[in-house]
Amino acid sequence: DAKTTQPPSMDCAEGRAANLPCNHSTISGNEYVYWYRQIHSQGPQYIIHGLKNNETNEMASLIITEDRKSSTLILPHATLRDTAVYYCIVRVLGDYKLSFGAGTTVTVRA
């Protein structure tokens, strides 16, 4: 599996966009980028995933660089409820499981 690198923590102001970076420099052509988040004491929650095109859903946007070596998760208008640990995961197509690293602890401040 390709490994990911995320900053351990970041702060964001409520109402502003939060941009969460992820490096996956060894990603291969058939690996997808997934983002999950874990709010304190809860199970992880799926946010978004993508292969090479930018993706957007009701929760967030995912921007993947053209060389696919890095990506950015964008929370367009962060709220206090977005305070959580965010995991960037690269998944091998055909693999059954996701591997979670330490993630980025995002704190949204009023």
Next chain:
Amino acid sequence: NAGVTQTPKFRVLKTGQSMTLLCAQDMNHEYMYWYRQDPGMGLRLIHYSVGEGTTAKGEVPDGYNVSRLKKQNFLLGLESAAPSQTSVYFCASSSSGSGAFEKLFFGSGTQLSVL
């Protein structure tokens, strides 16, 4: 729709005791997983199942056993609990494991303390 339900939510064991954690899903998912999460760390896969009657080892399987006798249930057993197994345990399920568009649904976790 309950999703993924884990029981119990909390449990305290003494070293050497045994117990079983139950995971139930009502989404007719084929794939089920057991993860553990230690303080300040990400989730590590213990065991998983790709269908009824099947199980497979994940990253940290030692000291645990699992069974998938029914499609909707995935049991995690500790035969002889050790303090190193103190952790939060999460169960998850997915409709398939190898598809490109795939997401896991997680339960709310079981906090286990082994004294």
